[in-house]
Amino acid sequence: MKTITSSALALLALAGSSLAQGASFAYPLEGDTLVAGQSVDVRIDRATPSDPTTEAGIGLGMSACTSESCPSPETSFEYLFFAGGFNPQRPTTISPGEDFNAFQNFTITVPSINGNATLGFLHTSFGEGAAGFFPFSESVAITVNIVAA
Numbered sequence: 001m002k003t004i005t006s007s008a009l010a011l012l013a014l015a016g017s018s019l020a021q022g023a024s025f026a027y028p029l030e031g032d033t034l035v036a037g038q039s040v041d042v043r044i045d046r047a048t049p050s051d052p053t054t055e056a057g058i059g060l061g062m063s064a065c066t067s068e069s070c071p072s073p074e075t076s077f078e079y080l081f082f083a084g085g086f087n088p089q090r091p092t093t094i095s096p097g098e099d100f101n102a103f104q105n106f107t108i109t110v111p112s113i114n115g116n117a118t119l120g121f122l123h124t125s126f127g128e129g130a131a132g133f134f135p136f137s138e139s140v141a142i143t144v145n146i147v148a149a
């Protein structure tokens, strides 16, 4: 177990607060293994934003990593699974172990990639404040491991 320094904790706290206004992968998670060709529900959670928010859109895709790096969603997607409106809904029923966040599932077919791949999305919404609507954009990515069927 690594020692967590106080500055690292401060960073974690900051990351936590920015995460709170953004969306995140609920499934799969960083480091998960997926099987090529399989149909998978990618679940993107949207924690309740602090201000009234109008969702705009999301683009979800994947790219194979090279030995040096995993392409950022801000640069390119090798596979584009979805591009369109984002409409996360709160679950009507909660199964044990599930969270309460609003979410949207995107069914994808896992591409024939062998090894590490980056699964990522670009997301834009507008927060409503006293002075107007304020755009919020983020790029979120995780690395998954893809194996042959």
Ligand SMILES: *[C@@H]1O[C@H](CO)[C@@H](O)[C@H](O)[C@H]1NC(C)=O
Residues within 6 Å of the ligand: 027, 040, 041, 042, 043, 105
């Ligand atoms: C959404 O996807 C998650 C993760 O694959 C799955 O556990 C859940 O059953 C799905 N929910 C719906 C409503 O499709």
Ligand SMILES: *[C@@H]1O[C@H](CO)[C@@H](O)[C@H](O)[C@H]1NC(C)=O
Residues within 6 Å of the ligand: 066, 067, 115, 116, 143
């Ligand atoms: C895949 O990613 C894992 C975790 O980041 C790393 O340990 C591993 O070396 C990577 N594999 C390849 C083939 O790059």
